[in-house]
Amino acid sequence: MSKDLSLTTKDKTTKGKGCSNENHQRLSAGVEDKEMDNLRKWFSDKLALGLGNKDLMEKPKVLHTLDLDGIVDYIKSGNVRNIITMAGAGISTSAGIPDFRSPSSGLYSKLCGFDLPYPEAIFEIEYFRKHPEPFFAMAKELYPKTFEPTPCHYFLRLLNKKGLLLRHYTQNVDALERVAGIPAEKLVEAHGTLHTSRCINPECREEYDRKWMTEKVLADVVPRCEQCKAVVKPDAVFFGEPLPERFRLVEEDFPNCDLLIILGTSLVVQPFSSLVDRVPPRCPRLLINHEEAGNEDPVMVVLGFSCGLQFHGADNFRDVAWLGDCDEGCYLFAEKLGWKEDLKSLIENGCQSEAISTVETGAAGST
Secondary structure, rough: OOOOOEOOOOOOOOOOOOOOHHOOOOOOOOHHHHHHHHHHHHHHHOOOOOOOOOOHOOOOOOOHHHHHHHHHHHHHOOOOOOOEEOOOOOOOOHHHHOOOOOOOHHHHOOOOOOOOHHHHHHEEEHHHHOOOOOHHHHHHOOOOOOOOOHHHHHHHHHHHHHHEEEEEEEEEOOOHHOOOOOHHHHHHHOOOOEEEEEOOOOOOOOEEHHHHHHHHHHHOOOOOOOOOOOOOEEEEEEEOOOOOHHHHHHHHHHHHOOOEEEEEOOEEOOOOHHHHHHHOOOOEEEEOOOOOOOOOHHHHHOOOOOOOOOOOOOOOOOEEEEOOOOHHHHHHHHHHOOOOOHHHHHHHHOHHHHHHHHHHHHOOOOO
C-alpha cells in the first residue's frame, strides 16, 4: 500500500453528484470479444505489457450464477470463512442520516447557500482551517439525536455472529456499527468518527466528547477550545488528512478475503474505493446499492487489466450487483441464506446495553 494514506476523492464536481454510470460504461460494450482481444494484443505488443493477471484470463467457475442466488450458494458451500464488508452512507440513510451524493437529499445538494468552490471543500482540512463556519452550519445533519442502527447494520452483526466476518471497513463516521453490537476489533472506521473531537491547535489538542460537540452544533456556534480558543474539529477524517493507523489492516485482511460485500457506497473516495481490487483474483464481489458503482476503468480494460468491478461482459466470473434499497437487499440476502429469523431477532432485541453505553459516553473513539 502506498505510504500516503490521506483521504482523497476521484473528482470534484460543482453539483455534488456522485459517480455517474455514464462515465463508467464498459468500453467494450457493443464490441465483439474477438475485436477486443485483438486490440488488447496490439496494445500489449506495442507497449510491452502483459495481458493482466493470468488467473483472470483463465475465467474460473467461481459462482454458479452471477446473481444473489449464486453468492448464497457460494456461502452455503462451506468454503467461505473470511468475509470482508465495505460500507458507505447508504446503509445509514434509513436511520435518518443523509448520504452525500443523492441529487435531491444528499448533503452536497444542500450546500447551495454557502460560497464553496466545490461541494467537497466543506470536508477539506485546509478549507476548514480557514472557513469552519460552513461545516458546522451543516453539521446538524451529521449529529442524529438518537442512535438507531438499520437492518444493514444488524446484518453485518449477524455475519459476525455466524463466524464469517473477517473485518468491516466503513466510510461512515456515525458509529452505528458499534451501536449495533459489532465488536471494535472487527471494525476499521476508515474515515474516523464523530464521537470524539479535538482542538486543531497542535500545541493543545484538547479532547472533547460527543455530548460537548453536539451542544455546540445545535446552538449554531463554531466550537472553540476551552483551553486555547482554537476551533475544535470532530475526529472524522477530512480530505487531506491521514487515515487512521488501523486502516493498515488492509495489508493482512484483503489477501485472505474469500467474499467481498460492498454496501451503500458510490466508491468515489480514495483510497477506500480502490480496496475492491485488493482481494484475491478469484474472490467473488457483491455490490448491494441503489446503482452500480466502482465499475472497471475503461482504459485498463483495453489494456487487458482488471481494475474495478466488472458487472457486464462475457469475461465476468465473480462480480454481482444487487440494485435497490440496502435494507431490502440485506433482508432478502438473509432470507435466502435461511437467516431470516436470526436477523429479525437481532433487530427486535437491539444491541446489548453495554454497547449502547460505550457509544453514548463517547468512549468509542477513532480507531
